Amino acid sequence: xxxxxxxxxxxxxxxxxxxxxxxxxxxxxxxxxxxxxxxxxxxxxxxxxxxxxxxxxxxxxxxxxxxxxxxxxxxxxxxxxxxxxxxxxxxxxxxxxxxxxxxxxxxxxxxxxxxxxxxxxxxxxxxxxxxxxxxxxxxxxxxxxxxxxxxxxxxxxxxxxxxxxxxxxxxxxxxxxxxxxxxxxxxxxxxxxxxxxxxxxxxxxxxxxxxxxxxxxxxxxxxxxxxxxxxxxxxxxxxxxxxxxxxxxxxxxxxxxxxxxxxxxxxxxxxxxxxxxxxxxxxxxxxxxxxxxxxxxxxxxxxxxxxxxxxxxxxxxxxxxxxxxxxxxxxxxxxxxxxxxxxxxxxxxxxxxxxxxxxxxxxxxxxxxxxxxxxxxxxxxxxxxxxxxxxxxxxxxxxxxxxxxxxxxxxxxxxxxxxxxxxxxxxxxxxxxxxxxxxxxxxxxxxxxxxxxxxxxxxxxxxxxxxxxxxxxxxxxxxxxxxxxxxxxxxxxxxxxxxxxxxxxxxxxxxxxxxxxxxxxxxxxxxxxxxxxxxxxxxxxxxxxxxxxxxxxxxxxxxxxxxxxxxxxxxxxxxxxxxxxxxxxxxxxxxxxxxxxxxxxxxxxxxxxxxxxxxxxxxxxxxxxxxxxxxxxxxxxxxxxxxxxxxxxxxxxxxxxxxxxxxxxxxxxxxxxxxxxxxxxxxxxxxxxxxxxxxxxxxxxxxxxxxxxxxxxxxxxxxxxxxxxxxxxxxxxxxxxxxxxxxxxxxxxxxxxxxxxxxxxxxxxxxxxxxxxxxxxxxxxxxxxxxxxxxxxxxxxxxxxxxxxxxxxxxxxxxxxxxxxxxxxxxxxxxxxxx
Numbered sequence: 105x106x107x108x109x110x111x112x113x114x115x116x117x118x119x120x121x122x123x124x125x126x127x128x129x130x131x132x133x134x135x136x137x138x139x140x141x142x143x144x145x146x147x148x149x150x151x152x153x154x155x156x157x158x159x160x161x162x163x164x165x166x167x168x169x170x171x172x173x174x175x176x177x178x179x180x181x182x183x184x185x186x187x188x189x190x191x192x193x194x195x196x197x198x199x200x201x202x203x204x205x206x207x208x209x210x211x212x213x214x215x216x217x218x219x220x221x222x223x224x225x226x227x228x229x230x231x232x233x234x235x236x237x238x239x240x241x242x243x244x245x246x247x248x249x250x251x252x253x254x255x256x257x258x259x260x261x262x263x264x265x266x267x268x269x270x271x272x273x274x275x276x277x278x279x280x281x282x283x284x285x286x287x288x289x290x291x292x293x294x295x296x297x298x299x300x301x302x303x304x305x306x307x308x309x310x311x312x313x314x315x316x317x318x319x320x321x322x323x324x325x326x327x328x329x330x331x332x333x334x335x336x337x338x339x340x341x342x343x344x345x346x347x348x349x350x351x352x353x354x355x356x357x358x359x360x361x362x363x364x365x366x367x368x369x370x371x372x373x374x375x376x377x378x379x380x381x382x383x384x385x386x387x388x389x390x391x392x393x394x395x396x397x398x399x400x401x402x403x404x405x406x407x408x409x410x411x412x413x414x415x416x417x418x419x420x421x422x423x424x425x426x427x428x429x430x431x432x433x434x435x436x437x438x439x440x441x442x443x444x445x446x447x448x449x450x451x452x453x454x455x456x457x458x459x460x461x462x463x464x465x466x467x468x469x470x471x472x473x474x475x476x477x478x479x480x481x482x483x484x485x486x487x488x489x490x491x492x493x494x495x496x497x498x499x500x501x502x503x504x505x506x507x508x509x510x511x512x513x514x515x516x517x518x519x520x521x522x523x524x525x526x527x528x529x530x531x532x533x534x535x536x537x538x539x540x541x542x543x544x545x546x547x548x549x550x551x552x553x554x555x556x557x558x559x560x561x562x563x564x565x566x567x568x569x570x571x572x573x574x575x576x577x578x579x580x581x582x583x584x585x586x587x588x589x590x591x592x593x594x595x596x597x598x599x600x601x602x603x604x605x606x607x608x609x610x611x612x613x614x615x616x617x618x619x620x621x622x623x624x625x626x627x628x629x630x631x632x633x634x635x636x637x638x639x640x641x642x643x644x645x646x647x648x649x650x651x652x653x654x655x656x657x658x659x660x661x662x663x664x665x666x667x668x669x670x671x672x673x674x675x676x677x678x679x680x681x682x683x684x685x686x687x688x689x690x691x692x693x694x695x696x697x698x699x700x701x702x703x704x705x706x707x708x709x710x711x712x713x714x715x716x717x718x719x720x721x722x723x724x725x726x727x728x729x730x731x732x733x734x735x736x737x738x739x740x741x742x743x744x745x746x747x748x749x750x751x752x753x754x755x756x757x758x759x760x761x762x763x764x765x766x767x768x769x770x771x772x773x774x775x776x777x778x779x780x781x782x783x784x785x786x787x788x789x790x791x792x793x794x795x796x797x798x799x800x801x802x803x804x805x806x807x808x809x810x811x812x813x814x815x816x817x818x819x820x821x822x823x824x825x826x827x828x829x830x831x832x833x834x835x836x837x838x839x840x841x842x843x844x845x846x847x848x849x850x851x852x853x854x855x856x857x858x859x860x861x862x863x864x865x866x867x868x869x870x871x872x873x874x875x876x877x878x879x880x881x882x883x884x885x886x887x888x889x890x891x892x893x894x895x896x897x898x899x900x901x902x903x904x905x906x907x908x909x910x911x912x913x914x915x916x917x918x919x920x921x922x923x924x925x926x927x928x929x930x931x932x933x934x935x936x937x938x939x
Contacts (some may be wrong), residue, residue, distance in 0.1 A: 157257035158185040159193075159249040166261035171242060173264045174235045175270035177859045180205070183214050183227040186251035195228045197238065197248040205231035206872040230872035232859055236272075238265045272421070272430055276495065277663035278857040281328075281398040282842060284530035289328035289401045289850065292895045296408050297902065297914075299436040301383030302400050302454060305466060308338040308391055314346035315622040316392030316500055317735055319649055321353055322628075323394040326651060329401040333383050336362045349626070385416075387454040388466075388475070392500030394423070395452065399496035403454055406490055408898075409891070409918040411911050414486035417453040418496040425614055426621040427646040449479045450495035451843050459485055493525060526885045528892065529853050530614060531825075531845040535666055536652045538699035540630060544574045546592075547644045549600045555582045558635045559589060561688035565633075566591035568696055575627070575645065579603070585643040600641060609640055617647060625649035633695070635688055637671050654695050656687075667691075667698045704847045705826040713805035721767065721806060724792050731764040731901065734807065734824070736815035737781055738774035743868040744817050746834045746878050746886075748777060752784035753883040754814065758890070759787040762901065762917060767810070768907070769803060769820060770795030811897045814890065817844065825851040832893040834886065837861030837877035850896050854889040856881055891918055 161182035166172060184190045184207070193205040209228030218224035233245075243265060248258040281289075293299075304324070308317055317336075324334055330688075336350065343350070343364045354360040361381075385403070389395070403416050422431040434452060460466070463481040483489055546562065548555050555578060566574065575594040576586045581603055598620070599606045601609045612620070624647055632650035634641055642662055646655040657668035669691050672681065696705075725732070737751045758764040768778045768791060778795040782788050798806065800823075807813065807824055813831045815821035817839065823849030825831040835841050835855040840862040845853045855861075858877045865871055894901065901917050 122740055156186070157190070157251050157255045158183075159247065159250050159257040159259055160184075161247060161259060165844045166245070166247075166259060171262040171264040172245075173266055174233070175268050176234070176264045176274070178233045178235055180229075180231045180233060180247070180860075181209075182247075183211050183256070184227055184249040185214070185224055186220060186249075187221060187222055187257065188255070189223055189252045190227070191250050191252045193231070194248045194250070195231055195233065196248065197233075197243050199244075199246075202233065203231070205229040206874070209839065209872050210870075228872075231536060234859075235263070235265045236267070236275075238767055240265050240267045242912045258760075272432055273428075276421075276429065276432075279494075279525075281396065281528050281799050282529045282532060283535045283666065284532035284842075284845065285528060285852075286397050287532070287534065288530040288850075289398060291849065293329050293401055293404075295895055295898060295899060296404055298408050298411065299331050299404065300385060300407065301333055302329075302403065303333040303335055303383035303457075305335045305337060305386065306389045306391055308336060308342050308350075310339045310341040310345075312339075312342055312391045313622065314349060315625050318349060318353070318628075319625060320389060320391055320393055320395075321357075322649065322651070323397075324359075325357060326397045327395065327400045328398050329404055331404075332359060332400055334360045334389075335382065336360065338362055338364050340364055353623075359464070359918055369770040381883065382457060384457055385454040386457055386460055386466075387452060388745050389452070389654060390500065392423070393451070394498040394500075396494075396496045396498075398494075399452060402492050402494065402496065405892070405895075406492065408914075410488065410490070410915055412458045412488045412915070413490040414459050415449075415453065415482050415489045415493060417449045417457075417489070418451075418492045419494060420497040421495050421501060422499045422501075426617045427643050432495055434448075434493075435491060437491045437493075438483065440483070449483065450498065453479065453482075455482050465778050494606075518766075526854050526856050526881060527679070528889055529841050529845060529855070530851060531847045532698075532842065533703050533847060534701045535698035536631070536695070538568075541569055541652070542572050543628055544569060544572050545624070545627075545629040545632040545648050545650060546574065546671070547632065547641055548576055548578050548586070549598065549641050549644070550636055551579070551601065551605050552582055552585060552634070555585055557685050559689055561635065561692045562589060562591045562686050564689055564692045565695075568692070600644075612643070617643070620644070621647045621649065631695075633691070637684075637687070637689070654698075656691065667695050669694050671819060681924050683789045688772065698726050704849065705822075707804055707823060707826050709801060709805045714808050717802060717806035718809055721809060725767070730895070731758070731762050731812070732767070732810045733758050733764045734767050734769060734810045734813045734815075734829075735781075736769045736813070736820045736824075737777055738770050739816040739818040741838075741866060743838055743865060743871065743875055744836045747882065748780045749784055749887070750881075750883050752781045754886055754890070755781070756786045756881070757887050759790045764790075765811075768793045768795060769798070793826035812890065812894055814886075817846075822846045824848075830893050830896055832858075832886070832889055834878070834881065836875060838863055838865055850893070852889065852893045854881070854886060 159182070161167075161180060163179065163181040164172060170523075180195070184193050192205065193207060195202040207229045208226045209230055210226055211224070211228040214227050215224045218227075221227075241264065243263050244260060245263045246258055246260045248256055250256045267821075272521065306320060308316070321334060324332060338347065338350070343362075347364075350362055354362055387406075399418065402418075406416070407413055417435070419432065419434045421429050421433065424430045435450065438449075447649065461481060463478065463485055544565070546558070546565075548558055562574070562576075573593050574591060575596055576589075576592045577596045577598060578586045579599050579601060581596045583595055583597050586592055599610070601607075624644070627648075629648050629650040631652045631654065632645045632648045633653075634645050634655035636642075637656045639658075639662060642655055642665075645655060646664065652666040653664070654667035655662060655669070656663055656671045657665055658671060658673065662668055669687075671687065674680070721732075733755075734757060737745065737748060737752060739745050755766045758766060766787075767783060770778045770793075772795075775793075775795045778793050782791055782793060783790060794806070804823055804827065807827050807829050810829055813821065813824035813829050815824065815831075815833065817835050819834055821833050822833060825833070825846035828849055830850040831846060831848055831852070832853065833841075833846050833853045835845070835853045837856065837858050837860060841853040841855055845851070856877050858873075860873070861877060863871070868875055898918070902914075
């Protein structure tokens with residue numbers, strides 16, 4: 105009996121141990137008696153030897169004979185016990201140490217069975233295995249628990265690593281610039297002190313198709329930074345074939361310049377003249393490659409922080425299919441040694457025009473290998489090379505270049521260090537610009553009844569966009585029905601489903617997807633909507649290359665949608681809450697709400713209240729020309745609070761580097777926390793505390809003279825953001841900033857996109873990682889976020905008209921050096937690594 109019960113423990117997955125009785129004997133009258141026998145047997149097993157170490161993994165089930173299939177991050181949960189105490193729980197793969205699990209997690213189910221062991225109450229462990237760092241195939245995974253006296257216990261299993269592009273897509277979705285972040289960039293890009301023109305040269309040889317070239321141009325038109333120029337060098341035969349859409353686009357957008365000439369031969373690059381009409385920085389882009397919307401903004405932003413940079417390069421990935429991005433290359437920061445063993449620059453790169461002319465320019469025979477040679481010359485001649493640690497460029501075809509004979513390009517996977525880099529985001533208001541939507545695609549590939557039910561939603565869509573051109577993509581059987589709807593301007597047909605709804609739909613191969621992409625993307629849709637709730641047709645939205653996309657979403661099946669509306673899946677014996685027509689109209693209404701920019705909370709205080717608080721702060725801080733920073737270090741729950749010593753370090757940096765004055769706010773219960781921060785500050789004399797001294801109205805009135813507000817995810821941070829003050833919110837992993845970010849025109853949120861977020865935990869003791877999402881959010885990372893949040897105040901930081909030309913002063917104020925007055929040690933090697 106004992107052996108049977110012990111084997112049952114090995115088959116138990118993810119449930120309390122008290123459920124095992126029901127699993128062993130489903131007969132209800134015998135369940136209670138069986139559970140008593142089981143508890144007695146397990147207690148005997150746990151207490152048979154004081155030197156024994158007990159180890160068990162609840163989740164996933166590693167005790168089956170067949171290999172455990174894993175993909176991406178995998179969470180391991182279990183418990184380990186010893187009468188002497190557990191020293192560590194370690195994970196090994198093929199004999200190589202991976203890391204130690206987090207211990208001390210509450211396990212009340214184990215405590216009930218092992219009452220004689222004090223450690224049983226918190227005997228749980230938690231570990232996240234990121235299988236993306238392992239090669240595909242079979243591996244031997246070992247879990248080893250070691251007690252304080254050296255005794256060990258281990259469990260092993262075979263895992264099969266299956267790589268899926270969805271793993272990278274999910275990782276990328278949590279780190280790419282959100283619509284709110286892009287809106288923040290567009291609002292404040294005009295406040296950058298230097299706004300150089302960035303020129304990109306694109307070659308269009310004879311074999312190029314029109315759709316990829318147009319897709320690249322559209323990716324540039326969506327940039328948050330608008331001062332760019334696209335120099336198209338077009339082969340004469342290619343221009344004769346599809347030059348008309350390029351000319352139309354150039355007429356609408358003066359930033360597109362077309363230069364037509366015959367190429368030297370197959371595979372040859374263009375000879376685009378680099379003259380005074382080109383921008384201050386130049387780079388190359390291939391037809392079909394895509395730039396992320398924040399790519400050029402990031403280049404110019406970091407150029408403002410360090411004007412000495414002569415060459416920028418970014419991370420990249422590859423378009424392995426029309427709707428799939430994969431094969432990320434997250435490159436190391438630049439050092440001269442890297443150029444000797446690998447091509448570490450790649451795309452996207454932008455070099456200063458004078459430097460490019462000095463090293464030979466863009467010659468007509470510039471193929472992939474010679475581009476590497478050119479980049480090597482550029483890096484050697486540049487004063488400083490800056491690596492932007494973001495995937496900002498997607499290649500449409502693999503790079504064939506190499507850094508030397510027989511040396512292939514080395515692919516670098518995204519490492520744990522880069523995965524955990526903090527991310528800046530903002531509240532997504534607005535998600536889309538309704539005034540720019542003039543061409544709409546509606547995907548309605550279902551059958552006749554489904555198409556009829558979309559008509560009320562189409563009527564509402566027409567009332568929202570009375571002058572837009574609306575196209576419907578339907579099956580051939582629905583064409584005549586769609587043409588009867590007066591709100592539809594054009595009808596496109598594609599038979600994705602069979603005419604008989606009981607038959608399966610078509611499976612699109614890569615070539616068919618490319619054909620659909622060329623067909624739909626050439627029409628230049630601004631908005632694409634899929635009215636089907638299930639995800640089978642969702643790829644048509646991405647294939648259309650529309651600027652905005654909208655549809656239903658459940659789980660992780662459409663992270664890329666601009667407007668995603670959750671829906672309830674059909675379940676047996678469960679009555680739906682509303683009719684399908686209402687859901688379709690609701691989807692259109694959500695598009696209207698996503699385009700509204702008037703959703704920021706409005707908080708008004710009287711002029712008298714503001715004057716009174718200004719007088720109070722003025723009496724405490726006589727200087728009114730300095731940078732005034734408000735810090736609120738508290739929150740309703742300790743699990744959401746950045747450590748006090750980190751706030752003290754940030755306050756010292758603000759005082760030492762920006763000559764700021766610090767005002768600490770807080771409730772009566774937070775007076776001790778504010779006092780702790782002041783005690784740990786080196787520059788305490790430059791700070792004052794108003795903790796516990798102000799009412800809510802007085803706090804709001806006091807915010808007007810401040811230049812920056814820094815705080816945790818708390819009520820005061822939301823109020824500061826709503827007042828329009830530049831606000832930086834330090835967000836823990838307990839919530840998702842996309843849903844709970846403070847709303848304001850100049851607000852940013854910094855957070856670490858850890859795998860367990862959002863966890864929605866309430867108590868710090870419940871977190872198995874000791875709130876690493878905040879504890880590992882370094883002062884340096886927050887300092888870089890502070891400089892970005894202060895972008896609306898950069899003119900005030902400058903102080904003098906000569907600031908733009910005073911490089912050293914700008915680097916001192918906006919740069920990212922470890923110490924004031926001490927040059928970064930790597931600068932002598934022409935290395936730069938912005939956060």
